Amino acid sequence: MCDFSKLWSSDVVKIFPILCGSTSQILQSPKEEVFQNVCRQMSELGSVGIETLTDIVKLEMRSTIRNVIVPKFWVHFQVPRKETVSDPNALFAKFIEAVNELHESYQYLLQMQTRLIQLNRNGPSKTLEKQVVDENGTKTWLRDAMLAQLPPNFDVVIGAFYSVHFRLFTKDIYFSSNTIDSEVLSDLPCTGCNFEVQKCCCQKLIEMVNKTNQKLLELGLIDRLAGSSMTALIKQKIKEHINDTCLGIFDRSHLKELETWLQDVIMSWLRNIFTGGKQCDINECETIQGFKVKLTYFMYETFAQSVISRFFSIIIDYPDSTPAINDLKICMEKIDMRVYITKTLRNALEARLLHPGVNTMDILTGYVAAIKAIRHLDNTGVILEMVTAPIKDYLRKRNDTVRRVVTGLTEEGPTDLSEELAKGESVKDGKDNTTDELSNWENWEPDPFGIDPNILRNTSSKIMRSADIISMVVDIYGSKELFMVEYRNLMADRLLAQLDFNSEKEIRNLELLKIRFGESLLHSCEVMLKDVTDSKRINSHIHGDGNCNENQLFDISSLIVSAQFWPSFNKESLQLPEEIENEFKKYTKAYEAYKGNRTLNWRTVTGRVNILIEIGDRTMEMTVAPTQAVIIYHFQNKSEWGLEELSSLIKVPPSALRRRMSFWQNHGLISETHPGVFTLIEKESEKSQFEEMNITDADEEDLESAMASASDQREEELQVFWSYIVGMLTNLDSMPIDRIHQMLKLFASHSGGVEFTQDELKHFLQRKVREHKLLFSGGVYQLAK
Amino acid sequence: MKLTIKSWTGVASWRWIANDENCGICRMSFESTCPECALPGDDCPLVWGVCSHCFHMHCIVKWLNLQPLNKQCPMCRQSWKFNIH
Numbered sequence: 001m002c003d004f005s006k007l008w009s010s011d012v013v014k015i016f017p018i019l020c021g022s023t024s025q026i027l028q029s030p031k032e033e034v035f036q037n038v039c040r041q042m043s044e045l046g047s048v049g050i051e052t053l054t055d056i057v058k059l060e061m062r063s064t065i066r067n068v069i070v071p072k073f074w075v076h077f078q079v080p081r082k083e084t085v086s087d088p089n090a091l092f093a094k095f096i097e098a099v100n101e102l103h104e105s106y107q108y109l110l111q112m113q114t115r116l117i118q119l120n121r122n123g124p125s126k127t128l129e130k131q132v133v134d135e136n137g138t139k140t141w142l143r144d145a146m147l148a149q150l151p152p153n154f155d156v157v158i159g160a161f162y163s164v165h166f167r168l169f170t171k172d173i174y175f176s177s178n179t180i181d182s183e184v185l186s187d188l189p190c191t192g193c194n195f196e197v198q199k200c201c202c203q204k205l206i207e208m209v210n211k212t213n214q215k216l217l218e219l220g221l222i223d224r225l226a227g228s229s230m231t232a233l234i235k236q237k238i239k240e241h242i243n244d245t246c247l248g249i250f251d252r253s254h255l256k257e258l259e260t261w262l263q264d265v266i267m268s269w270l271r272n273i274f275t276g277g278k279q280c281d282i283n284e285c286e287t288i289q290g291f292k293v294k295l296t297y298f299m300y301e302t303f304a305q306s307v308i309s310r311f312f313s314i315i316i317d318y319p320d321s322t323p324a325i326n327d328l329k330i331c332m333e334k335i336d337m338r339v340y341i342t343k344t345l346r347n348a349l350e351a352r353l354l355h356p357g358v359n360t361m362d363i364l365t366g367y368v369a370a371i372k373a374i375r376h377l378d379n380t381g382v383i384l385e386m387v388t389a390p391i392k393d394y395l396r397k398r399n400d401t402v403r404r405v406v407t408g409l410t411e412e413g414p415t416d417l418s419e420e421l422a423k424g425e426s427v428k429d430g431k432d433n434t435t436d437e438l439s440n441w442e443n444w445e446p447d448p449f450g451i452d453p454n455i456l457r458n459t460s461s462k463i464m465r466s467a468d469i470i471s472m473v474v475d476i477y478g479s480k481e482l483f484m485v486e487y488r489n490l491m492a493d494r495l496l497a498q499l500d501f502n503s504e505k506e507i508r509n510l511e512l513l514k515i516r517f518g519e520s521l522l523h524s525c526e527v528m529l530k531d532v533t534d535s536k537r538i539n540s541h542i543h544g545d546g547n548c549n550e551n552q553l554f555d556i557s558s559l560i561v562s563a564q565f566w567p568s569f570n571k572e573s574l575q576l577p578e579e580i581e582n583e584f585k586k587y588t589k590a591y592e593a594y595k596g597n598r599t600l601n602w603r604t605v606t607g608r609v610n611i612l613i614e615i616g617d618r619t620m621e622m623t624v625a626p627t628q629a630v631i632i633y634h635f636q637n638k639s640e641w642g643l644e645e646l647s648s649l650i651k652v653p654p655s656a657l658r659r660r661m662s663f664w665q666n667h668g669l670i671s672e673t674h675p676g677v678f679t680l681i682e683k684e685s686e687k688s689q690f691e692e693m694n695i696t697d698a699d700e701e702d703l704e705s706a707m708a709s710a711s712d713q714r715e716e717e718l719q720v721f722w723s724y725i726v727g728m729l730t731n732l733d734s735m736p737i738d739r740i741h742q743m744l745k746l747f748a749s750h751s752g753g754v755e756f757t758q759d760e761l762k763h764f765l766q767r768k769v770r771e772h773k774l775l776f777s778g779g780v781y782q783l784a785k
Numbered sequence: 786m787k788l789t790i791k792s793w794t795g796v797a798s799w800r801w802i803a804n805d806e807n808c809g810i811c812r813m814s815f816e817s818t819c820p821e822c823a824l825p826g827d828d829c830p831l832v833w834g835v836c837s838h839c840f841h842m843h844c845i846v847k848w849l850n851l852q853p854l855n856k857q858c859p860m861c862r863q864s865w866k867f868n869i870h
């Protein structure tokens with residue numbers, strides 16, 4: 001028996017210093033005889049001896065890894081919070097030091113391992129060799145222990161290291177892309193190492209980095225240790241790059257450039273890391289491939305999000321922004337983003353368009369632009385339908401929407417609706433679509449994935465497939481009929497305002513609308529326009545009739561309407577002076593003679609009168625409304641009129657007459673000399689003012705519709721509340737409009753819910769003021785006594 | 786002051802000179818059309834019977850065609866004769 005304790009203290013610890021607590025010192029190899037001595041003596045103990053020693057050494061190695069090496073490594077990563085932000089260079093150095101230490105310890109462990117193998121090889125039992133020879137054993141122990149003791153925030157240091165590395169690596173790329181001239185450049189610190197250019201240490205730093213990476217690679221730790229930090233860093237870089245190069249630029253495509261950048265910068269950096277800086281062109285390993293897939297996906301996603309976040313601008317810029325939409329389409333083929341797009345777009349449109357501060361025309365313009373841009377993005381119409389639903393709901397609640405749509409259709413403007421109308425596509429109904437779809441089966445696309453099937457069902461044929469802007473706009477109201485009624489009202493207004501018997505443009509619009517909406521809905525409009533052309537013919541017939549022209553005071557032309565087909569006229573009246581009325585009787589007679597069994601009812605208040613006024617040595621030719629002509633007519637023979645007196649003569653209510661009178665006051669012809677008394681001014685002194693007056697064709701009042709408008713019809717409904725208003729005002733004497741509105745709403749909610757706005761109420765109350773049923777002064781309404 | 790009216794463009798609605806407002810056959814207003822027509826007035830005229838009742842021409846003609854034996858005014862049952870003015 002040998003002296004085991006002597007052998008242990010003299011020779012065994014020489015071979016395995018780890019057994020006496022040494023961890024990092026790399027010793028010279030013990031002499032061969034030491035080995036042989038240990039081997040021989042151990043052999044005497046039989047295979048158990050070496051086996052036991054091997055187990056002891058292995059245990060000690062693992063314990064050293066767990067208790068000494070790994071804790072020592074992680075100590076470097078305990079960063080006080082402040083440093084995390086302040087100095088990446090210090091962290092950079094720290095990391096290198098930590099890896100160097102770790103690597104040294106690893107080398108030492110490997111040495112122990114080698115000796116263990118050597119010992120076993122020389123020993124009697126070869127069977128154990130296999131177990132001990134597992135060279136990766138040490139590496140695995142180390143890695144497992146490292147990960148088991150992972151401190152929080154460990155990636156701060158690693159992140160700092162790799163961000164310095166990234167800066168060093170991309171230095172040249174930024175050089176070539178920045179066009180700073182070289183003189184300026186030499187004064188700036190090096191973009192890689194931040195030292196002055198003369199003292200640039202990039203090369204040295206790069207070498208250090210490469211060595212560190214090589215060590216990590218050797219330890220098999222790089223992926224586990226640095227993978228997530230690198231990914232986070234790269235994602236950050238991708239975001240920054242997209243922000244720097246793509247944000248807000250919609251008129252060109254970015255995807256190709258981004259792909260190139262990812263390949264040239266990011267992937268070659270990663271390749272550099274995973275080869276430890278060696279230039280050799282290794283086959284891309286699985287890790288790199290994995291990164292590439294992940295990062296490409298992330299880049300597309302980030303880019304798409306950045307485009308989507310600005311989609312409102314894209315809508316406004318469309319079609320200039322087409323490249324951005326095409327890019328987004330490509331992204332959508334790779335990533336399912338429909339739900340995200342829908343949500344973001346809805347919110348953006350709501351935030352930008354759908355509030356009281358935006359006027360209806362602008363909302364409509366936005367709506368049309370959104371239709372165009374979104375249907376370019378998604379031709380199935382699903383996104384469009386979901387994104388624009390809130391706009392439609394909102395527009396439906398605005399009472400001037402139809403009016404604006406009609407204006408948009410008939411006049412050139414920001415909505416481009418008139419252009420769309422002129423394109424003359426017909427509205428596709430459900431039937432046409434099915435056949436379309438069948439005949440077009442080669443281009444059929446399945447319904448998009450990830451969309452609530454209920455929505456698909458609801459929006460099925462019509463809106464889904466038809467990308468017709470006009471029908472999308474008319475669809476706001478859900479009813480073509482309502483739209484057509486308003487169209488008719490507005491057309492009547494236009495025809496009566498122009499009175500020029502020139503309806504070519506209207507006929508053209510009507511033809512286009514008929515193609516889209518069918519003839520039946522537009523039948524009234526057709527009769528109205530026929531009235532215009534018939535009137536023209538009748539006028540020229542009557543003008544050519546010699547009998548009629550005898551002793552004629554002035555030419556009369558008339559728009560002769562088929563009242564059943566026009567919107568109902570409002571109830572304004574005007575009594576013509578006898579002399580003038582006789583002229584109209586002549587015209588009527590001529591009409592009766594021309595069209596047997598038919599006669600005319602004149603609507604005296606509507607029309608246009610061309611007059612010549614001679615006063616003193618001044619003359620003035622102008623076109624005015626009939627009421628104004630009649631007013632001034634009566635001042636010929638009597639230069640002073642009381643308001644009531646003239647009012648009852650021409651059958652215009654005093655309040656309306658007063659408003660009409662202001663037209664002549666503005667022209668300096670009449671002045672209110674006493675309250676309610678109007679006098680003609682014939683003095684020369686007014687001459688200059690008179691001539692400078694801007695002669696307008698008609699005053700503001702004449703722009704009012706001659707038709708009973710929708711709001712008139714609304715007022716009829718409000719008539720229900722009149723007795724209630726009278727009751728309130730009897731009890732409370734006087735009230736401002738908002739109080740009246742509040743109380744009526746209260747009342748209305750109990751009586752079956754007629755809803756009305758304060759504006760509508762105001763119209764109604766103002767009519768009552770005109771009818772002398774109410775007084776309005778100082779912001780409050782009172783009953784007229 | 787002297788006012789000269791040079792020209793006047795007015796607005797009037799036309800109507801038939803008739804005793805009634807609606808056609809006794811189709812119940813539509815005379816100024817409207819018979820059920821078959823689209824355009825009122827010249828294209829869908831009125832006619833009078835000697836009994837002084839009047840109808841859309843298309844309405845009375847259709848009515849008379851349905852009465853092969855006694856061509857009567859649908860209002861007063863007198864035998865129908867057109868009153869040519």
Ligand SMILES: [Zn+2]
Binds near residue numbers: 809810812840841
């Ligand atoms: Zn009839």
Ligand SMILES: [Zn+2]
Binds near residue numbers: 822830
């Ligand atoms: Zn007819």
Ligand SMILES: [Zn+2]
Binds near residue numbers: 859861
């Ligand atoms: Zn009869």
